[in-house]
Amino acid sequence: MEEKKELLFLDHITMKFGGLVAVNNFYLKLLPGELVGLIGPNGAGKTTVFNMITGIYTPTLNRIYFQGKDITGLRPDLIAKIGIARTFQNIRLMVNLSVLDNVMIGFHLHLQSNLTSAIFKLPGYMQEEKNIYHKSLELLKQVELEEFKMEKAGSLPYGQQRKLEIVRALATQPKLLLLDEPAAGMNPQETKELMDFILKIQKDFDLTILLIEHDMKVVMGICRRIIVMDYGITIAEGNPAEIQRNPEVIKAYLGVEANYA
Amino acid sequence: MGKKKEARYTILALIALAILVYFAQNNLDDYKLRILNISAIYVTLGVSLNLIFGFTGQFSLGHAGFMAIGAYVTTLLVLPPWYKEMIFIIKPLIWPFTIIQAPFLIALIISGIFAAGAALLIGLPVLRLKGDYLGIATLGFAEIIRIIANNIPQVTNGALGIKGIPEFTNLYWSVGVAIFTIYIVRGLISSSYGRALMAIRENEIAAEAIGVNLTYHKVMSFTLSAFFAGVAGGLFACLISTIDPKAFMFTMSYNILLVVVLGGMGSITGTVLAAFFYNFFLEYLRSVEAGFSIGPLTIPEIPGLRMVTFSILLLLVIIFRQQGLLGGWEFSWSRLINIIKKIFFHQRATEGGNG
Amino acid sequence: MSLNLILQNLANGLSLGSLYALISIGYTMVYGILRLINFAHGEIFMLAPYFLYYGVLIFHLPWWASFLVAILLTAVTGIVSERVAYRPLREAPRISVLISAIGVSYFLQNLAIVVFSGIPKSFHRPNFFKTIFQFGEIRIQSTLIASVIVSTIFLIILIYIIYKTKTGLAMRSISVDIETSRLMGVNVNRTISFTFAIGSALAAVGGILWGLRFPQIYPLMGMMPGLKAFIAAVVGGIGNVPGAMLGGFLLGMVEILYVAFLPALSGYRDAFVFSILILILLFRPEGILGKKVQEKV
Known part of the structure; x- marks a missing residue:
């Protein structure tokens, strides 16, 4: 790895709801300017990761760092203030x-x-x-x-x-943008435009983007690095080509959708 | 239409209103003045409730409590010490009320501050609640305030209440306060802070995610709303000249809520119209109750019939016009002029969007 | 405080609690299904003793027959209020329905003033209810015993209806999801009418027992007991029928014991009740028996 300092660092965070472990030991370092995809089947814990980063939930275990500062459990509005913005899976306008x-x-x-x-x-x-x-x-x-x-x-x-x-x-002038299924419900034409749009804003606003998406065309098309979650744990990480070849991923998730690639 | 032109129209309208108030105050009889005063006080109450409920989306049923605080504070401040000493018969009045007396304006401001202080204390814990739960909790607090008023005769003269409050409230005061309230609430609503309040109403989670501090904005809105309710309580006391804890039952909060919902939530114009409509109508219905004769048939006075008629009409309005009289519609000069143009000149005027 | 006095107060609390329990069920069932605080429920409660009063006075019915007729008429009033004032607003914003409920409340209150007059009437008590039983040192009015027994019987019938009958199943299913229930063939309108009927009938029983206990009836008598029964429903967990019963009994007990232990502060009794409400709302808004629901983000 290069010397660049990471923008966001999730240090093996865990989120439990009662007995259910929604996210287990999740590790992620985001470097400035990256565009990373977070994928996985429904209920894998992706949105829970977003909710922990944005302060809606406080991780049961371990810490979250943004620009080197511990932001674990900070109120959502303060998270927005320090430069993390998000969208929601079910649009909230x-x-x-x-x-x-x-x-x-x-x-x-x-x-x-x-x-x-x-x-x-x-x-x-x-x-x-x-x-x-x-x-x-x-x-x-x-x-x-x-x-x-x-x-x-x-x-x-x-x-x-x-x-x-x-x-x-x-x-809100964020440094880090979290997009929760931005292509959901879009037709192929809209999806195509959305991909260009995401790349454009990343460049224009000098953003780091973490993206949850089910549409593999989007993820494979614009993300250099992809993280795959299942049952709350990371099962694979790599560039699109590596992810497509990973047998774990194919078994857990891509098997049915491999034809998209 | 330009901002300058709008402002000029507004100033002209205010001057016209001032002249109207002057003539009303000097020419109408006490009964009519009283109804106009009550209506103007309801404007203040309704607009302030609209701020927290209509614009911020926080269901508050606590206005009666804040009114009560304002009414008692004003009363205790405007009454002369010798008079207070005379009427407090259950228990003597406690210091410092025994010695202080303040002019009406100061008393009203202090009333507002006390009500706002109570709202701050109540709001900090309670505004975390949502929807019905918040409504019930604020209603609970308002009742607690009333019960306390009932139980501290050394301050409130208990259930006996206080009589002979000087009738300072006239149209200059009641309309003046109403206009000031509208000015402040409009100023707030049309600002970035107002957008934040409406964002909370629309979607709390999204509002927080884009950096709106929920606690600060909700408590600010609640406190400001209570301030005006407190001032209105003071005006109310100096209008009806007698207060006791029973005057501030939770039904009082219901009535203010009725005005806001009938006028259309989130519409100041609607609240103003509904406040006058509500009070005029209730007065008009007194004739229903008073007994009347149709030919040889004489209907005697029937107490309660007025409110029966009122509640039937209320039900009809709410069932057939759920969005209130005006929905979210707000008055603006360009809209009014458009309407006039349409009616008189058959022109297709363009809707003036303002930036 | 002597043991006897404590027992005396417990008996008092139990009987007052049984009345709150009866009223609070109407609130909790309606809230569970329509998400509506039925502000008119206290007025439904007030009507029942008036019906009974006039049944005996004008129609010379025997007390027991008048009792049954009063319950029936109150249930019908409940059904009609829903049909007229709430059903047309089923798809409307919830605040409209709430205003409608306030309208019904004002209407019934003032109709009572018009028809029955605002002057309190003394409620006729059959001789049986005047008897006082003596258990050692403890003296208990037969009304108190009657309220506990009668309300227990009605609560058992209610539990049976809700958990053992098809209608009860329909009620429980529409409280989870009206639309799905409709698709599954539940007659939603009829079930809601039935819910109002049961809630109103129980409030009627409560109102009549209330009239026997505090033998005066007046058009505004429903306001405070109504509000407190609603608090009982919140304390027990709004929407939860056993919770409302539990909340009712607890509230009655707390009120009586508060006055017994803190007689000097008895004027603050209702303030104390409201404080409990607020504390419950802040720290356990789902109530004692309710389930926690979290908004999905």
Whole structure:
């Protein structure tokens, strides 16, 4: 391994719910700029890993480090503040708010103005609000959602909603982006666009990305490194070619979907 | 439409309202003034509840408790010491209320601060709860406040209540406070903090994941909401001039909730209209109860009939118009002008989006 | 405190608890199925003793017959309230249904004021209920014994219905998932009506026993017992029928013992009850017998 310092380090974390071990001894080092895929059958514990990184769960055992700092058990909003953003498997948008508002909310955590200057619309706040507005529009432009800015987020088609959720995550200005099944429910054309989109934002925003995905075309197409989980443990790790050849993986998971590769 | 133009319209409307209030205050009889005052106080109560419930999505049934705090604090501050000494007959009033007296404005502000303080203490633990559980817990706290008021005669004169509170509340006060409340709540809602509150309402987990500090924002909204409820309680006491713990039963919280839901949750305009509609209508229904004659047939006075009629209409409205009178619709000048243009000039005006 | 006094208080608590248990079942069953806090349940409770009162006074029915008719009429009121005020809102936001429940509550309360007048009426007690039994030092009113026996009988019938009959199975299944139950052939509307009927009938029994215990009836008498029975349902685990019974008995016991041990603070009795509610909500929101549900992320 090179000398580069890792961005995220999951030091053999374990998550138990009662008697059930959802994630067992999970080890992961993410280097800055990597795009890593996390795959595995349903219930393998992938989303639980995300939930531990983002502070929704606190690991039962061992620690999580981000940029060398211990972030285990930190509140989700503080996790977002230090630069980890995520999307959700079942899209979680503010469905009754406008598309634009959904993005603008993402900037709230970096707001400098206090409550009073926000309520009374003091100049300092208005300047910040203006910047947020323009940056949000800029983000929406990049994903071609600008024309829908005043629509309710819930009225967008499914594929657009997924994109909007990613844009909202980008608005928090993360260093690490966690995408939970971004291609779920998309048609082949949308999936193709999504892959380009992910690669583009990774470059434009200088992101490190960890990606959960069931669609093997996506994972094999854009990830250099893939981790395979089953029953809460890592059963394989490597580049797409290695993963496709790994007998463990084929046995646990890929067997049925090998034709995608 | 430009922001400048909107602001100019708003100022003109406020001046018109001020003139209207001036004439109403000087020309209407006490009975009509009382209804207008009550309605304006309900605007304050409803808009403040809308902040925590309609905009932040936190189900609170505690407004009666915060009102009670405000009502008692204002009462104790505005009454002269000699009078307080005279009326506290169960147990003598305790220091420092025996010596202090404050002007109405100061009393109202302190009332709001006390109610907000109580909300802060209650909100910190309780706002972790969600939905019905939160509603029941806040209702529980409001009842506890009322029961305490009942049991500390050295501060509240117990169940006997306090009579002869100076009737300071007039339309200048009640409408002034209502406008101030709307100004603050609108200012908050239209800011980045307001977006954070609505994000919590829409999806708590997502809001937290994009960096919204749930506790801070919920407690802030709850505390601010309670502040205005406390001020409204003070106005209420100085309007009806008699208070006792029974005035702040949980049914009071229900009534404010009715105003918010009838007006449409998350619509300030709706709350304002519903507050007036609710009180005017309840007053109008007094005629139902008062007894009347149709030809030779005379219907005697029937107590309760007013509320029976009211509850039937309430049920009809909620069953046939679930989103409330206005849904989430909010007043803006450009919308109003569009409507006027459509009606009078048959123009197809464009909906003004604002950025 | 002497042993006798403790036993006396326990007996008191048990009988008050049995009344709360009867009322709280209506709350818990309706919540379990519709996720609705039926704010009108306290008013349903209030109607029953009035029905009985007028049955005896105007229709000269024997007490027992009037008792049965009152229960029947109360059950019908419960069914009608659901049909009129809740069923049209089945797909509506939950807050609308809650407002509707408040509307029904106001309606029944004020209808009672219109029809029965707001002045409290003294509730007729047959001679049997005036007897006082003496067990050594302990004196127990027959009403207290009757409440425990009657409520136990009704609770056993209820448990039988819920766990041993087909209707009970239907009730349990729609409390898990209305849509799936419908697909599996459960008649959802009829089952919900039946749930309201049972809940209201039990509240009716509770209301009549309440009238015997505190022999005065008035249109607002349902408010506080209703609220407390709801608390009992939360304490036991909302949606859980045995939990509501347990919560009811516990609440009655706690109230009586609180006053017995802290007579100086008896004015704070209800505040104490609300504090328990809040503590339960904060530290064990699923109640004593309820199951924990976690939102899936």
